Amino acid sequence: MSERDSPDVEEGQRRGDVPSDAGSERRPRAGYAGPRLVVGLYLILVLVTATAGFLIATFVEGLEPPRFLFLVPFPATPLGFAAYGGLTLAIVLGIPLALVVYVSGRIDDDA
Structure with a gap:
């Protein structure tokens, strides 16, 4: 039985929407936010x-x-x-950006 045929799945979930009670496990929506925005700005600055x-x-x-x-x-x-x-500019901005990504991946979120 597929997700589409399941009676337990609400209409909003079939479309890929996140229920409002999802809390901290909310999936990022498509668009320009977070890492995607930073990489986009980085590429634009290098091209400029x-x-x-x-x-x-x-x-x-x-x-x-x-x-x-x-x-x-x-x-x-x-x-x-x-x-x-x-x-x-790619080197001057890229090295600190890579270090931020590396350090942020190592930081304990519980602290």
Whole structure:
């Protein structure tokens, strides 16, 4: 017998809704909240930075080649500056974000 045929299942539960008495075991709803929001903002910021690097290299003359992490030289082209900007911000924001995820997974929720 499927969930659809079961008389014990209410109409709201068939549609995937969470009953109001679910308490703390409530499933997250689809949308932009929590980790999904953070990852979305992270990707948007990286793309905006890469776009800014591309535009700077397109319209500003005489730029010196950037060095990613002070080690890897990138060409002084629009694509080089886009990669430099995107990668730099991805590292600068990504490492602390990964540490927050790691630490928050280790913290005891009962404390």
